[in-house]
Amino acid sequence: MKIEVAKRAGFCFGVKRAVKLAYETAAKSKQAVCTLGPIIHNPQVVKDLEGWGVKVIEKPSRVKKCILIIRSHGVHPKVLQQLKAKKGLSIIDATCPFVTKAQNAAACLRDEGRQVIIIGEKEHPEVIALKGYAGRDSVVFNHNAIKVGPRIGVLAQTTLSTDDFVKALMYLGSKTNDIHLINTICRATQVRQQDTMQLAKRSDLMIVVGGRNSANTSRLAEMCRKVGKPTYHVETEDELKAKWFSKASLVGVTAGASTPDALVRKVVKRIRDITAKKEKQEKVIKVQKVQ
Ligand code: SF4
Incomplete structure (x- = not known):
């Protein structure tokens, strides 16, 4: 056989970078080190980091004085703002540059006055953060029937499959002709x-x-x-x-x-x-x- x-x-560039940052910070820091949510979606790595003293905090309201690492999925801009206002908190932003690119794309489509449609999973942390850049009328589309406005901007969760992206575009194309599409699926x-x-x-x-x-x-x-x-x-x-x-x-x-x-x-x-x-x-x- x-x-x-x-x-x-296995590990992509963005995940490698975030994990490296977490281990390096834990090794050299005398202060408590935390991540907002698990640094990556891998329980074994998260457990190993716990052994190095890196604690996972699920809710921003529970974040106290520490070095806080923002994971590769990024974070909602409002949450980031709240965190930055907290005293005694140092923030290390490990958002993947490709996720940042998707966030900028969402903001750009919103600023064009379009309703932004994010193709992806509603509950995924990257999508939750993306929505914060996409404007109030933005919608997450995941093969569900939705009503859209006459001018839309479309982008995808970075880890979406190309097949799902194409299927979603065919559906959205049947709703309106005025679409500005930005392919944010990561290579x-x-x-x-x-x-x-x-x-x-x-x-x-x-x-x-x-x-x-x-x-x-x-x-x-x-x-x-x-x-x-x-x-x-x-x-x-x-x-x-x-x-x-x-x-x-x-x-x-x-x-x-x-x-x-x-x-x-x-x-x-x-x-x-x-x-x-x-x-x-x-x-x-x-x-x-x-x-
Ligand atoms: S956007 Fe791509 S490179 Fe960045 S963390 Fe996600 S899969 Fe990895």
């Missing part, structure tokens, strides 16, 4: 999706590694299932089951942009161990039959 890892899988997301799709088509089964709370990881799993391949989304190697690999010749492994490379390596190693054990058992059975 062969194992192949997608060409581009790191696109290449991970393309590589995963190519690998999924060749493989007998797919293992997708990453946080279950990670939108881009779940999307990769969804895409693999759509091409009809048995797909298992795991957070760590301990979730792997030997029976999954019984009939596979080629196992594809991919990972979301918030999955550390070390975790992917551990998963690959465990699959190797599982299959090596299975092959050894099969050899023993064959020898016994011959005898």
